[in-house]
Amino acid sequence: MTDRAMALAAVTATAGELADCWEAVRDQSPLTQCLTNIVAAPFVANVLLAAGASVAMVDNTHEAEEFAGVAAGVAVNLGTPYDDTVTAMRAAVRGAAKAGTPWVLDPVGAGGLPWRTQVARDLVGLAPPAVVRGNASEILGLTGAGGGRGVDSTDAVEDAVTAARDLATELGTTVAVSGPTDHLTDGQSLLRLAHGHPWMTRVTGMGCALGALMAACTPVAPSPLVGAATATAALTLAAETAAESTAGPGTFAAALLDELSLLAPTDLAARVELR
Template sequence: MTSALVSSCGERLDRLRRQPPLVQCITNYVAMNYAANVLLAAGASPAMVHAPEEAGEFAGLASAVTINIGTLSSRWLEGMHAAAKAANENGKPWVLDPVAHFATAFRRKAAAELLALKPTVIRGNASEIMALAGDASSGRGVDSGDSVERAEASALLLARQTDAVVAVTGAVDFVTDGQQSARIAGGSEWMPKVTAMGCALTGLVGAFVAIAPTTPWEATVSALACFKVAGTQTASQSAGPGSFAWRFIDVLAALNGDVLQAQAQVTPA
């Protein structure tokens, strides 16, 4: 499985560049610019459309929708609901990033409502995934206090409860659909030090799932492998998180399918 899965990672990146998907990104104020630039570097077309007056209509036009609750407000939540419902009605995949959903009652309620709308993929850090599955976690705000390894059982449970692909991202990512699972290594210690890096990854997952909507687990693995390889390459050129942030976009833009296939560190779990 591993060789075929790694090979398909490269094929999907090349296909994304040949057929750029339109990805509606409802993300947070902090992440908008960086996430949009990451998607452009990967070859996708990002659209930061969140107003409730148009979010649902636009979701019908988009190839995929990503929803990030980082800087949540009642109005943005209305737009998120409209976009998720429209994505479902139009057979479009959508990705949920439940940022710090355990931190306040408002966020917990919002995450529960969005989860009920059946996301195709759920991507979060270990603490977010554990809490979403109903397990005790050590998260504090947007930071994870738990290891990916500790969250793997929660991810499996959550995937089976929701029929979604669940991606736990960290030092070594874990991705499961409840039946098949994989781990993706690589990246850099600088990645958690760059604001919006995780939010941008959610957008990239949306782009990959957009071009392979019938195989969301494989598409999610491909997106995470692409991010990890770009992170590993960028680390060798960077002196710290500042230079890493802008160099990452350049490296991602230069990455091709052959290099991704050669350098992806994907193993079955």
């Protein structure tokens, strides 16, 4: 990690703030609009429901803008973009911007696939997202500094921290770089969370679900950084517990939903390690 990135190392969120945010998700059931990867849509919806949020997969050109105006949060994921869904994504971002609805961008494949890279940049140009969540190569690709192998990352998380900080500063947003240790920055501070389990990389849609969960947590959080960190902590802590009682990725995915639904705010606060 560079000296420049190390300068971000102050932690400005607390376990108590994350627990309060998680409790608010349960209490308020924020309505979360998802324009997401068709391969992952059922899993994404189930993760949000297990967390206690309300979910609406409204991704058509006729309703996306209007619905973004009434949703609590909007998740935009470029996992399987088509011309019509990209049009709906642009409409949803416009609707979110008009209503002041926080939206989360998951720039799947950015940098590795030119068309969707440009789509991601166009969406950001319409209105800055509250959170950008991606793997290291996607964050680097969004800034023009690289790209992965298709949708897979070929860069270490630490290599993207400076790019994430610069992107967060430029857009006035929070950038979450997912990996073995998740790094989240708002341009001023950096949070590291080293929870989770390797089986998370063996379940389709885990990253997509994390982005959507950030869209559910952010509206009820004191800041997008706390919202993104709460979602990250909740999903990765649930994964750790799920892995203890399962034999492989298939049963693990189902158990993760159970553990996410059972994760109490007090348990999250007791277990999470913020660095």
